[in-house]
Structure formats: C-alpha cells, structure tokens
Amino acid sequence: MPFKTLPDDKNFTDEVKRAILDELDSFVESYRIQNKITTRWKKPLIGFAGANHPYIRSLKEIISPTHLMPEDVLEGATSVLCFFFPFEEETVRENIKGDTPSPLWATAYPETNTMFVHMANHIKSLIQSWGYRAELPSDIGKISEQQLYSNWSQRHFAYAAGLGTFGVNNMLIGKQGCTGRYFTLVCDLPVIPDEPRQVENCLYKREGKCLACVRRCPVGALSPEGFDREKCFARVKENSKQWGNTICGKCSVGMPCSFKRP
Numbered sequence: 001m002p003f004k005t006l007p008d009d010k011n012f013t014d015e016v017k018r019a020i021l022d023e024l025d026s027f028v029e030s031y032r033i034q035n036k037i038t039t040r041w042k043k044p045l046i047g048f049a050g051a052n053h054p055y056i057r058s059l060k061e062i063i064s065p066t067h068l069m070p071e072d073v074l075e076g077a078t079s080v081l082c083f084f085f086p087f088e089e090e091t092v093r094e095n096i097k098g099d100t101p102s103p104l105w106a107t108a109y110p111e112t113n114t115m116f117v118h119m120a121n122h123i124k125s126l127i128q129s130w131g132y133r134a135e136l137p138s139d140i141g142k143i144s145e146q147q148l149y150s151n152w153s154q155r156h157f158a159y160a161a162g163l164g165t166f167g168v169n170n171m172l173i174g175k176q177g178c179t180g181r182y183f184t185l186v187c188d189l190p191v192i193p194d195e196p197r198q199v200e201n202c203l204y205k206r207e208g209k210c211l212a213c214v215r216r217c218p219v220g221a222l223s224p225e226g227f228d229r230e231k232c233f234a235r236v237k238e239n240s241k242q243w244g245n246t247i248c249g250k251c252s253v254g255m256p257c258s259f260k261r262p
C-alpha cells in the first residue's frame, strides 16, 4: 500500500488523486511518443462521483430506465473516477473558422477516444496494484436513430463528480472550459467522493447574458430553452461524410467558456 494515510480519510483521497494525476502525466507523455499522434491535451482534471450519491441513483429517472448504474459495470463499486482531458488551444482555435470541422478537431476525436481506452486500462492496473478493483464501462458511444442518447452518460457522472455544470451549448463546462473530452472508470476505492458544483459555470445561466453559442451553431440547434438533438445529429452526420466521425464542435470553440469558467 503506497499511501501514508488510511482509507476513508480525506488525506487518503487526496493522495490517491495525486498518484493518479502523476501517473497520467507520464502515461500521456509516453503514449504520444509511442503512437506518433497529432493530438495534444493539457493536464487532465479528475474527480470521484459517489456510486450512492442521490444524483447518480436518480439517473434512471432523469435519463432513461436503461441507463446503467456503477454496480452494473463493477459489482461493489464505490465510486466513478471521472477524467476530463482538455484539448491544447491550437486544436480549438483552428476549429473556430468556417462551418465545417477543422483537421485538428477531426483528428482529436478518434485519437482521444483510442487513447482513453489505453489510459483507463493503465489506471485500472494502477488501482489493482493498490489492492482495489476497477472496470471500464463498455458500449458508451452506442446510439441509434431511435435512441439518440447513451446508457452511460460520461457527463452526468462528471457533473456529479464536481467537474462542471451544463451550459446553454449543452456542453459540460469546467475549470478548464468545455473543449475536451470526458471518460470514466468505475472502481471500489474507499475514497471520499466529490460533490456537484452549486454555482453555474455558463455565463447565461449565471448572469443572464452571452448566448454566443446559440448565435454560433450552424444549424440553430441551441436555444436558452434547450438543445435540439435531432438538428445537431443531422449536422454531425453530414460532417461524418468528410471526416468519418460525427463531429462539429462550433458551439464550444471561440466561446467565453472554451478554456475556462467565464
């Protein structure tokens, strides 16, 4: 056991987080070199969502009865470790121009998704080396024309883990903004979970002004009243003819919330 403090102690949770963040630094560095990829990420953010937090327990009601619970992924799960990997600024800035995705943005999507699986398996081994268990959720991206939502919402777990709040652009906005990707790993570490953030990070939701994302969406899928999933999906499907993936991201780039909490 590499920790100085006892499980369930606040210091234990801090030490676990520190150890994971340190491991992520070296993992990402060597992954990039070994796999000769283009995408660059800033330092990741992590948080723990409590498996028994009332918000997590209500996901079947909020989202769908088919949404999975942490224990469906790992029996005896105590928490969901949530990761946010913010993109380097160049990836984001390049996507500001025009109404179709830029090459760096398009590359970042598959490269980040592939990295996530390796990264999470690496952190799973780290957690196992401490004598605990961890498991990756599967089928997280599986959607269909009939069901345009996943049974494993990365962002709802990340919200419960205090990593951000939802903006009018329907993106989860955190300390490092909203331009990046989320992933999760279910585990049985006896950590003290984080709590959802009480203050809105979206300028409009907090102060009633902005709506830059509403003006920017190329297909009018956003409004203060909500997100038109069908319109957005039609657009990203169109983009996938060129790029092979359902991407766009115009509602998140060139925004006050792109890189920080505005």
Ligand code: B12
Binding pocket: 062, 063, 109, 140, 141, 142, 143, 148, 149, 150, 151, 152, 153, 154, 155, 159, 166, 167, 169, 170, 171, 172, 173, 178, 179, 180, 181, 182, 183, 227, 229, 232, 233, 236, 246, 247, 248, 249, 250, 251, 252
């Ligand atoms: C299906 C899907 C899509 C579909 C449908 C869109 C959608 N939002 O569902 C399509 C293909 C259209 C799409 C588009 C995009 N996607 Co997408 N997508 C997913 C996927 C696979 C599942 C999302 C899902 O079904 N969630 C469950 C549903 C019910 O939740 P939801 O759609 O997020 O809606 C909830 C929020 O709006 C929330 N909400 C809104 N306001 C508030 C307020 C409060 C207080 C609370 C609690 C909740 C809340 O409540 C809604 C209902 O529960 C996730 C990965 C995953 N497995 O989670 C990525 C994901 C959501 N996509 C992502 C991205 C980046 C995009 C795009 C920018 C495309 C791109 N890469 O260029 C666009 C952006 C669209 C947008 N503005 O939302 C990121 C979002 C990152 C972020 N910062 O938030 C995710 C998380 C992928 C990842 N691994 O990081 N996507």
